[in-house]
Amino acid sequence: MPTDKKGFFITIEGIEGVGKSTAANYIQSLLAEHSRPYVTTREPGGTEVAEAIRKILLVKRQEPVYPETELLLFFAGRMQHIQQVILPALAKGAWVICDRFTDASYAYQCGGRQMDESFVRSLEQNIQKELQPDLTLLLDAPHAVGHSRIEKRGETDRIEQEREAFFRRVREKYLQRATLYAHRYRVIDADKTLEEVQQQIKTALNEFLQSHDMKSL
Numbered sequence: 001m002p003t004d005k006k007g008f009f010i011t012i013e014g015i016e017g018v019g020k021s022t023a024a025n026y027i028q029s030l031l032a033e034h035s036r037p038y039v040t041t042r043e044p045g046g047t048e049v050a051e052a053i054r055k056i057l058l059v060k061r062q063e064p065v066y067p068e069t070e071l072l073l074f075f076a077g078r079m080q081h082i083q084q085v086i087l088p089a090l091a092k093g094a095w096v097i098c099d100r101f102t103d104a105s106y107a108y109q110c111g112g113r114q115m116d117e118s119f120v121r122s123l124e125q126n127i128q129k130e131l132q133p134d135l136t137l138l139l140d141a142p143h144a145v146g147h148s149r150i151e152k153r154g155e156t157d158r159i160e161q162e163r164e165a166f167f168r169r170v171r172e173k174y175l176q177r178a179t180l181y182a183h184r185y186r187v188i189d190a191d192k193t194l195e196e197v198q199q200q201i202k203t204a205l206n207e208f209l210q211s212h213d214m215k216s217l
């Protein structure tokens with residue numbers, strides 16, 4: 001971890017529509033209730049430049065977008081986001097609640113698009129240096145669950161229009177990473193009522209705080 005880091009870096013991951021933004025709002029309300037300083041943010045996005053890159057990434061186009069182009073754009077936005085938002089907030093002692101981070105690049109670009117992990121790893125090392133999430137909440141549910149929750153919105157973005165097999169590979173990659181990095185991952189069963197999901201999140205956060213000798217939320 002960077003030496004001037006004082007806050008906690010919490011990331012929320014999972015496939016489309018499993019409830020990541022809803023979870024981020026819930027964590028934000030818990031932190032506010034307990035007067036803990038926090039910043040909520042998201043990827044792709046989080047700064048003016050990174051939000052512009054988000055638009056490039058998610059708009060549907062005629063021209064094919066190569067996996068390498070996609071990956072480089074995610075990391076270009078991530079560089080801006082880390083320098084402009086994440087590191088300054090952590091240095092001030094705030095919690096950073098981030099809706100998706102680099103685990104999404106492994107899950108979508110390596111799992112979904114079947115790219116070689118070494119490409120992602122080299123970008124991760126060069127862009128993030130020693131920055132890693134302290135806690136990653138993986139909201140896990142079958143594709144059909146998230147899909148049914150978001151289909152009411154109507155419009156899909158460039159990545160959401162991928163087929164079910166793509167999201168099956170993304171989910172598998174997330175679950176593999178949850179096993180590989182068990183020290184920072186907590187898997188939340190997202191195929192439950194909102195209240196049950198929130199209870200699991202609260203338990204995971206309190207276990208994390210306990211392991212750091214801090215008061216519960």
Ligand code: T5A
Pocket residue numbers: 014015016017018019020021022023042043044074100101102103104105106108109149150159160190192193194195197
């Ligand atoms: N991507 C991203 C990459 O490929 N590589 C990368 O490195 C990164 C960072 C980003 C896209 O970019 C890709 C992944 C994505 O394809 P996005 O819009 O940020 O796109 O991500 P999405 O997953 O598409 O976000 P969504 O808003 O669609 O899904 P959420 O945030 O998981 O779901 P949320 O919270 O908005 O909830 C969806 C609906 O379900 C309800 C909510 O009220 C809402 O209506 N809901 C529940 N309903 C019943 N029971 C529950 N437990 C519920 N929880 C929420």
